[in-house]
Amino acid sequence: MTLGTLIRIRNISKLSPFRMIVAPVTMSNRPVSRISLRDFDARKDQIGKELIEAAENVGFFILVDQERPSKQEIEEMFDLSAKYFVLPDNVKSQYPFIREQNSGWEKDAQIRPSTGVADPKESLQLQYFRRNTYWPKDLPDIPEFHGTCLKFMESVQDLSMKILSFFAAALGFPPSFFSDAHDLSSEDCLSTLRLLRYHGITGKVSDMPEWRAGAHTDFDVLTLLFQETGGDGLEVCPGREAHTSFAQGDDWTAVPARTGEITVNIGRARRMFVFIIHRGRLTSLRLGDMLMAWSDDRFKSLYHRVKAPRPDGNLKARNSMAYFNQPRPHILIEGPTKKYEALSASQYILNAMKRYYQPTEIPK
Ligand SMILES: O=C(O)CCC(=O)C(=O)O
Ligand SMILES: [Fe+2]
Secondary structure (H helix, E strand, O other), X not given: OOOOEEEEOOOHXXXXXXXXXXXXXXXXXXXXXXXXXXXXXXXXXXXXXXXXHHHHHOOEEEEEOOOOOOHHHHHHHHHHHHHHHXXXXXXXXXXXXXXXXXXXXXXXXXXXXOOOOEOOEEEEEEEHHHOOOOOOOOOOOOOOHHHHHHHHHHHHHXXXXXXXXXXXXXXXXXXXXXXXXXXXXXXXXXXEEEEEEEXXXXXXXXXXXXXXXXXXXXXXXXXXXXXXXXXXXXXXEEHHHOOOHHHOOOEEEEOOXXXXXXXXXXXOOOOXXXXXXXXXXXXXXXXXXXHHHHOOOOOOOEEEEEEOOOXXXXXXXXXXXEEEEOOOOOXXXXXXOOOOOOXXXXXXXXXXXXXXXXXXXXXX
16 A cells, blocks of 8 residues: 555656756765775775775775776777667667666656656666567677677676675675575576667757756666766765755765776665555555665665766767666565565565656655
8 A cells, every 4th residue: 555655647758858957066075985806806805895884984986997897898888889879769769668677778768856857868778687588689780789788797797796795794694695686597687787878969058958867866786887988977975965855955976987997886766655554553664775775774875967068078978888786576675684674676676667767756
């Protein structure tokens, strides 16, 4: 039973992606944690300490010097992504974005509740377990598309599981806890690679967008984000400080774009309460905050957004890639101290999908 929530469906095609949104902006000089993965096996303890500290205090960190995916693998993937996005829309739209599957291609269709308009971008979401059913096939001039994406996902998956093994240990879960929950070889692994291309900016200064991606948190456990040198604009606002709506007006930190480095953030779906009768009592359940909930709020989630360039900035298209570690649907999310009622991963994800791809929530 859901109380206090009304879902209003909007007609997304009527909204202009270039509407100007003005939000108060405070930029901070918060130091950004850069964690080197050099000599991983020999430096494991030190690396683990740095990761946990960053997750507890900030909610994000930048990984450098990782063995895989190497800078070259990342560059290859960016080249492939560029070849994909120049294909005509009628080819890309053969696999349209399906909200319930969180898969496929969209253009100017993702409305951010924080801005009320669609991000001026296109993106393709590839879920590993749909690799033979819902990935673009027979793409003109890019026969390597399938194989290269697959290899890249596997490489990012390995790195993600290394990172999550430290979180499992810190939470007192068995070492394989997160790798079982995100097992790529399972038929229902929801982990997803998203290729993104924000449009180049043309036209009148007065029509320029303020944001390329409106402020949001991701609704997964952990996101590994790849930026390309020259494509600055990413800003983050750690969950701890995000006390206003969508963190607008809080302290934001710019994360410079550098090919080869990986920005890692802890995911969270925006909070929403539902009420149920649990063991004879009226109880509230909090939806969202996957790793925050899984860690009983110990690890912080992170608001982030992508600012559009100013007229004297780099107005070319911006490319990025995100790997979302999403647990298998049946996995129950419940922290060591059971601070929140257990909720299945699929319940979290469906709830977040509804919010991020169409509706806005209006509290009664
Ligand atoms: O493009 C970026 O840098 C951020 C993308 C992002 O936050 C997302 O797709 O969730
Ligand atoms: Fe995101």
